[in-house]
Amino acid sequence: MAEIRFDGKVAIVTGAGGGLGRSHALLLASRGAKVVVNDLGGAADGTGAGKTMAEQVCKEIKDAGGEAVPDYNSVLDGDKIVKTAVDSFGTVDILINNAGILRDISFMKQTDQDWKLVLDVHLNGSRNVTKAAFPVMREKGYGRIIMTTSGAGLYGNFGQTNYSAAKLGIVGLANTLKAEGAKYNVKVNTIAPIAGSRLTAQVMPQNLVDALKPEYVSPLVAYLCSEQCEDTGMIFSVGGGYFSRVAYVEGEGVFLGAEKVSTIEDIQANIDKIKDLSKAAEFTQVMEQSGKILKLMKIM
Ligand code: NAI
Numbered sequence: 001m002a003e004i005r006f007d008g009k010v011a012i013v014t015g016a017g018g019g020l021g022r023s024h025a026l027l028l029a030s031r032g033a034k035v036v037v038n039d040l041g042g043a044a045d046g047t048g049a050g051k052t053m054a055e056q057v058c059k060e061i062k063d064a065g066g067e068a069v070p071d072y073n074s075v076l077d078g079d080k081i082v083k084t085a086v087d088s089f090g091t092v093d094i095l096i097n098n099a100g101i102l103r104d105i106s107f108m109k110q111t112d113q114d115w116k117l118v119l120d121v122h123l124n125g126s127r128n129v130t131k132a133a134f135p136v137m138r139e140k141g142y143g144r145i146i147m148t149t150s151g152a153g154l155y156g157n158f159g160q161t162n163y164s165a166a167k168l169g170i171v172g173l174a175n176t177l178k179a180e181g182a183k184y185n186v187k188v189n190t191i192a193p194i195a196g197s198r199l200t201a202q203v204m205p206q207n208l209v210d211a212l213k214p215e216y217v218s219p220l221v222a223y224l225c226s227e228q229c230e231d232t233g234m235i236f237s238v239g240g241g242y243f244s245r246v247a248y249v250e251g252e253g254v255f256l257g258a259e260k261v262s263t264i265e266d267i268q269a270n271i272d273k274i275k276d277l278s279k280a281a282e283f284t285q286v287m288e289q290s291g292k293i294l295k296l297m298k299i300m
Contacts, residue, residue: 004226006033010089011225012082014038014075014129015099017053019197020148023214024096024221025057029066031222034089037061038071038081038099044198046101046117049074075099075125082132094225095133096146097126097170102199104159115162122166127173134177134186143186144225147174149235151192154246171235178233179285187232189224192246193217194239212240233284249280250289255296 006028016025017039029035037057041050054070061068071084075097085092101121103114126147137143152160153167171190178188194200195217196209204212220238223229235246254273256262267274283289294300 004031004223004228006031006094006222006226009033009093010036010085010091011094011096012036012038012071012085012092012129012133013096013098014081014125015040016096017041017057019199020193020195020214020217021096021098022057022060023195023218024098025068026061026064027215027218027222028094028225029061029068030064032066033094034067035061035069036071036081036085036088036092037068038073038075038084040074040099041072042101044101044202045103046121074121075129076120078125078128078130079132081129082136085133086136091140092133092136093140093142094144094146095129095137096148096221096225097129098146098148099125100148100199102160102202103162104203106159107161110162118162119166119169122163123169123173126170130173130177134181137186138181138184141185143181143184144229145174145177145181145186145188146221146224147171147188147190149190149192151194151237154192154235174235175233182232187224187229189229189231189233190235191217191221191224192235192237194237216240247282249277249282251275251277252279252281258297 011028011033013021013025015021016037025035025037037054039054041053042048051072054072058068058070069088071081073080082092103118105114147170149170150167152164156164174188174190181188194212195214196212201209217238220236220243237244237246254270256266
């Protein structure tokens with residue numbers, strides 16, 4: 001198979017000063033991409049800022065013969081990050097929304113600030129950088145956008161209501177953006193990674209942090225960023241050498257008729273059939289799903 005390369009392509013990787021972002025940036029640069037290494041350079045809880053992290057990763061890329069520029073803006077200032085790409089390299093072809101923080105705390109103890117900051121960095125940050133990059137991609141008829149969700153968003157995790165909500169919000173953003181980008185060859189895919197990093201060091205034992213190297217995640221991300229990738233709107237679970245697609249499905253369900261409204265007891269009598277997923281199906285857009293209901297009602 002021919003080597004997949006990114007020569008002539010400009011990539012923004014947010015939160016690329018460490019962990020997964022650094023690994024994505026190094027891999028893309030090693031295959032010819034010009035990379036904007038964005039990182040606010042603060043602490044894992046979102047406080048503080050600094051230039052060292054982004055600068056260090058740029059140095060690593062350049063020392064290996066690649067091209068990179070640092071960017072120190074918060075993802076909330078997405079327009080400034082995209083400006084760095086356009087001013088330095090003329091355009092943006094690839095955007096990896098990766099920056100993230102954690103403020104884990106049980107829901108009862110969570111402050112409004114813990115909620116807001118986590119939603120800001122993950123959800124509003126991903127939205128703001130994408131909002132600035134999308135018109136550039138649309139105009140040129142090419143774009144590859146990666147969103148970073150989490151198993152905590154997809155499945156839940158104690159103490160992470162803020163993070164889970166933000167991460168599943170990102171999936172919603174991607175679900176609709178895939179439709180809006182389709183005509184313009186802008187593909188939007190999402191990863192749910194697992195990797196040892198500064199963030200997971202807070203919750204994982206050291207042997208797992210060491211074993212789950214971020215480098216295991218980046219090849220899938222790079223593939224999704226490539227011209228060769230034809231998929232859009234997909235979610236992938238990835239880490240430690242494991243790769244799998246994630247999707248939500250809807251059961252066959254039960255149609256109790258529309259001539260009359262069901263009773264509460266009808267629901268009780270049918271709850272097992274309502275919950276049954278043995279004949280579940282996947283929908284790629286909401287009209288397919290509502291079409292199913294309208295057909296059962298014989299409206300469509
Ligand atoms: P990390 O802490 O090493 O990387 C996150 C980076 O984002 C840091 O370098 C940080 O300085 C930067 N950052 C934070 N706020 C920023 C802001 N406002 N603007 C720009 N940069 C900012 O952690 P890791 O694990 O590499 O996380 C990367 C992404 O992967 C995050 O979105 C995280 O939620 C997600 N993720 C990671 C998992 C894992 O197992 N490591 C699991 C699921 C999701």
